[in-house]
């Protein structure tokens with residue numbers, strides 16, 4: 142798999158032919174969707190909650206400058222050290238500097254998509270710092286030397302047999318594909334690391350502007366271990382993770398776990414209100430918050446595209462997307478796969494390089510329907526397609542083909558003519574009427590000798 | 604005591620892979636836990652908050668505050684059971700809300716192999732918003748300690764979506780609700 146969004150087409154082609162991969166993805170996404178439907182069905186006011194979630198996120202993104210200032214102020218009042226990083230490079234430098242000053246060579250880390258965006262592990266490792274991923278899925282991916290293929294289920298593309306072989310090879314244990322035993326092995330290995338760790342890195346799900354609270358949602362307790370045991374905690378977040386108030390948390394805690402994993406609540410929610418102090422008797426002595434802009438302030442000013450910043454990273458749009466279900470996360474060649482990935486990769490990173498992604502959709506709208514904060518995902522894909530064409534990022538031949546198609550479609554006579562031409566061509570070429578991108582996989586439907594319109598006319602004359 | 608709410612709470616805790624028992628008096632707490640786990644005194648750690656709360660309570664185990672601070676973490680990591688109080692129970696989701704407390708460090712609900720919460724029946728709330736509001740209002744602005752919401756034992760579905768209970772945190776989780784009016 143080539144990890145660049147510009148390779149989407151060839152990656153997708155390869156993935157589609159990988160029957161084994163497709164079965165694994167189908168099973169995982171299917172399980173998540175069934176569980177989600179059950180617990181969402183229990184809430185009659187779900188639609189209203191989605192709208193409320195949308196409105197609260199909009200409030201922050203519309204006033205992002207102000208919310209950054211407020212959150213920074215309250216978090217500092219609570220004794221946290223807040224760093225603002227304009228670019229990805231700034232963020233990695235800040236994080237590296239914090240760690241370097243402690244002179245440790247090992248850090249424990251819980252799941253965070255922003256650190257994926259920063260390629261943080263690779264950068265720290267070239268500087269001699271060992272990063273231990275502690276979320277089971279991330280641990281598996283790290284052992285395999287891969288990247289996550291789903292934002293909430295990073296090892297979704299691996300079967301238990303794949304993981305069994307990986308553990309056997311990398312951890313020197315006898316082969317077992319029993320998930321219970323594999324999990325126990327990870328528990329035992331990582332427990333030692335947690336107890337020795339002096340620096341812990343985590344992500345942030347929601348940062349409350351009014352109280353400075355960092356909220357982290359998880360099931361395995363690894364994020365708790367990373368943020369409670371070490372002397373120093375580094376929380377890495379992007380600026381769009383802010384919510385107006387701690388009073389909004391119950392709403393988002395209703396929307397996120399249900400959408401992500403079909404749970405009414407995850408096993409753990411940590412609400413961190415600062416380092417160890419008189420009011421907060423245990424935990425790290427230092428809490429650093431690294432806030433990444435990385436193009437988001439700019440995006441927040443765009444009238445349409447700002448909506449993608451409302452995302453709370455539940456992953457439901459991936460599970461429900463027929464394209465994601467067929468090709469999996471890696472084919473996108475981007476940090477964020479699936480519908481939300483196809484929306485943000487071009488606007489937040491590089492539109493030219495990611496020009497294929499907005500086209501990786503049937504525009505069925507399933508993503509928009511499932512999104513817990515009501516982001517109009519498929520319309521954004523459509524808008525971005527237009528932008529990509531306007532900027533001339535699509536091949537010239539495609540432009541010509543589209544103008545020809547347009548010419549034929551604009552008058553009934555030309556449309557009729559197109560049908561005749563097609564019929565004649567089919568007569569000459571037989572069933573093999575070649576349509577690139579269509580007929581290699583499918584048979585072109587037979588074109589009737591008489592068009593529907595002329596049949597209608599004939600009828601009305603009778 | 605709202606029985607419907609308690610029933611809902613109990614069934615939600617069960618759904619999450621935990622257990623919930625009702626004790627009619629503080630005396631009953633000990634027999635519930637002993638019967639469940641049959642552990643020795645040195646295997647069970649309880650928080651100093653429990654002693655503050657119930658002066659008539661005898662729990663088999665060791666009061667964490669009696670262990671010297673530099674040894675606490677190792678003792679907690681080796682314990683078979685950690686017992687804590689809580690600051691609220693949420694019926695809708697089967698959640699225990701724990702506010703960071705001097706006599707009850709967060710590690711006590713995290714490092715021991717199992718975790719049991721002792722709660723009073725009047726700590727039960729229908730939903731999280733009500734409970735959070737109450738907690739928020741009982742601290743001066745800017746002085747709210749860290750809070751942990753706990754719903755069941757630690758779990759994962761990272762391997763082929765099959766549920767495995769007991770990952771990095773407690774392998775078992777239980778709640779004893781003390782209902783003095785029972």
Ligand code: SF4
Nearest residue numbers: 452453455456458512
């Ligand atoms: S876009 Fe919506 S559905 Fe997709 S991950 Fe974000 S919040 Fe979830």
